[in-house]
Amino acid sequence: MRTIRWLPLLASIALLPAKDSCVECHSNLDGNLQRPAALFKGDVHAVSHLSCAGCHGGDANSDDPTVAMSPAKGFRGKVARTGIPKLCASCHSDPNYMRKYRPQQRVDQYQLYLTSVHGKRLEKGDARVATCIDCHSVHDIRAVKDAAAPVHPLKLPATCGHCHADAARMASYKIPTTQLEEYRGSVHWEALTKRGDLSAPNCASCHGNHGAKPPNVESVAAVCGSCHVLHEKFFAQSVHNAAFPSGQGGGCMVCHSNHGIHKPSTAMLAGKDAVCSQCHEADSNGGKMAVQAARRLDGLANALQVSEQQLALADKFGMDIAEAQLRLIEGKESLIKARLALHSFEEQEVGKPVDAGLLIAKETKAAADAALHEKDVRRIGLAASVLFIAVSILALWFLIRRIETNGSATLTRRTIL
């Protein structure tokens, strides 16, 4: 009976995390020696009840510092930068070990790292390149989905930029440092931060994360095409694919650039800032086609806009234009298809969706005009009805007056029954 009474207490003791003398002692120290212990409380490893000794060696169960930090107990102290990836990989590349904590997590990070520019340079003894802790932080490592993690999609560009936007650090590598600034002006950054679309491309989406390297050498179109599938398909069939093969640093980048990708518009096709005019003379076939394509796309966009405005006006007056609004969505899809087809650089390919969209714009504009006309008819009908009602009320009033002035005992004094 007495044993049963103690069982809950025993069970709670068994569930307590193991003793960690490293955190206990370092929490009472100052400055740099105290900081890791303070940070470690929020670390993903601490949450999984792993101790400092997992990386630094030693005996976390001993209260005696000479024993706890004894080389005999495997204490290795501060890990050298060049040894960090291998140390992390000792657990993270072991599928049997990782299965206990994160069964679905990949275990090929170290293998990928070795293929990266960072990994290759580290192998050659360059300790200034990024290792695991430069991106994931140290002592306060958090899961990628944790908004406070430096590798969270919203924070990753700044994390990469920490080194790659540092001109002094990048000087010896002869790498430009404008990528972060350019990226922050791009449509991808806008999608990520303004629309809150965490799936929007960040540095790792194109360059890879653990296997990070510039993609322009092998496969720009393939990188862009991993999201922009149809654009890639049209481009692959176009004359430009042969003229600017992506393997030679061409492809999408030629027109759209890389990090600072702006929202595309027809100004890229025609006008003083046209990208096409960089290669095509204005009176050449390519130049003429670019101007023609811009004109057709603008024409469709304007026609759809006019229809939308007219429909919005009809909607404001309470007219039912739901069918036309649905049709207008199809028209907007045609515009998207036309913009897509532009990547084939074939006039006929662009013309098909433009013509289909213009037809829809015409239809929906007609529907909006009909709704607005119907609104006017209703108002006229209402005015006529109100006039009729007013006349009827007036006639009734005169009738009452006539009846009551004729003295046919209209108002009487009576006792209520």
Next chain:
Amino acid sequence: MIAERTINVTSAWLQDRLGWRTLKEVASHKTVPVHSSTHWYYFGGISLFLFTIQIITGVLLLLYYRPTVAEAFDSVRFIMTKVEFGWLIRSIHSWSANLLIFMVFVHMFSVIFTHAYRPPRELTWGSGIALLGVMMAFGFSGYLLPWNTISYFATKVGADVAASTPFIGEGLGRFLRGGDDVAGATLTRFFAFHVAVLPAAAIGLLMGHLLLVQKNGMSTPPWISMEKVRQMRFFPNFFLRELMVWYLALGVLGSLAAIFPWELGEKADPFAPAPAGIRPEWYFLAPFYTLKLIPSHVLFMEGELLGIFGFGLLAALLVTLPAWGVRKDGSAKTRMVNGAAILLASYLVVFSILGYVK
């Protein structure tokens, strides 16, 4: 000459079979008291007029409406976009339904403030309250029929509230929904309530209500001296005035329908999450907001249950007004009743506004 003879012959023919001159005689003797509160008498007539509009427009809508989940929304859309004057009929039906309930409320409060519930008009009062209930049931059942998103989710909330009624809630919820959730079976039975059960109940109650008004005459407020009150003949004097008011109501109704056509919204998708800002029709806003305010548990009771008890008590107080609002000598407890009515009206207005805004 021929016309006069035809009228006389027809009149005699009808008199032989219906004795309609007796009715004419009765009508010619019907009078309406004329005093400072006579204008309140018109609200009963306006309610009757709007109810007639509801019947006419409802029958016209029935020609095209299809009460199935697959077809309800599209049939209403068809009425509004393809049927000649369908938009007007549907819009008038919706606006008139709302105006009708508003007018019935005004009529009810006018009866309370003029203390027309006093003996011998207890049954007139009771049938009037029952009519208010029927009109609200019309509104609740009709709201679902277009099967749009707002009405679907608002009906779900309403049915859930009904299902939390003590003792009978579970059965009531299943009866209303025709199952565990608002679905095709709910639409079918709401349609049946709306076009068969409720109209039959409303017409029966209305006939009784009108007969009782005819039997007991129009009530005069207690502050008017009954000895000195003037009387106006119902036919034609008061009736013509009533007709003017009906014309006015028709004008307002037509203007609302033409300038602010009743929206259809989007087709309900039972698998989609409930959109934000779901709320019932305005006349259910006050109880809806009250239920939102009540904590989940109050002492030993569930909050929702407490709210339902509260509304039940309110309904019971309303129905029994002729019992607790009248002294033994038949005179009205004016101060107490006026105070309670002001409280009720303030509650309804304030909580409806809060329910709409928040």
